[in-house]
Amino acid sequence: MFTQTWRKYLPVIQILLKRSAQTEQLLQMNHTDFERASGGRKTRYSFNKLELDNARMIGQMKQPPFAKEFAAFLLEDEATKRILAGKKIEFSMTTAFSLSIKQLEHETLSETNEIITETDEADTAE
Template identity: 40%
Template sequence: MEERKYLQTWKKYLPVIRLHLKRSFNEDQSFKLNITDFESAGDRGKSGYTFNITMENGKVTNNISGSAVARDLFEALKSDETIKAMLQDKNIKISVGKSFILSIKTTHVSAFK
C-alpha cells in the first residue's frame, strides 16, 4: 500500500467539500479542483485523477483500491466528524472526471428497508 500522498491535499479541500455535501442534499453539486494541488502531491500520469466513490451510510460500496486519490479522499472524509455525520442514512456518489470537476450527488436512504 502506497503512502497517503493525497491526504493532505484533500484535507485542504474539506471545508469546501463539507459545504457542497450539505448543499447536495437538495441538488447535485460540483466544483473545480486545482489540478496543480494534486500534481504536486503525486504524478498520476496517463491514468489521471478520475474516480467514482459510491457510499451508503458512510461506507464505500464500490472498489476504490485501484485509486490512491479516491482512497485518500475517503480517508479525509472519515477523519472529519461533521462530514461523517452527514454521510449517515444517505447514498452519496462523489466523482472526479477528466475536466477536474468534483461532483457530489446525494440520495437519501429510506428508513424502511
C-alpha cells in the same frame, strides 16, 4: 499522498455535501494542487460513482486508489462523518478536476422487502 490537498478543499466539500440534498453540486479544483502532491508520479485523477452509504464505502474493489484515498480521508474527519450519516452520496471526479457530489435516494428496508416479496411471488407463479 493527497491528504494535504483534500484537507485544503474539505470545508467547501462539507458545505457542498449539505447542499447536495437539493441538487447535484460541483467543485472545480486546481490541477496543480494534485500534480504537486503526486510528486511527478503518473496518477489517474478521476473516478466514477464512488458511493458512500451511511458513511461507509460501497463497491470498494471497483474504485482506483485515488478514490479510495479520498473516501478514507472523508471518513477520518468526524464532522464529515456526521454529515454523511444516514445519507447515500455519490462522488465522481473528472480528469478536468471537477468533483461532483450527488445525494441519492436512500432505499429503505420496506422498499427492499417489497422488491424481495415481488420477486418471490414471481418465482412461485412459474
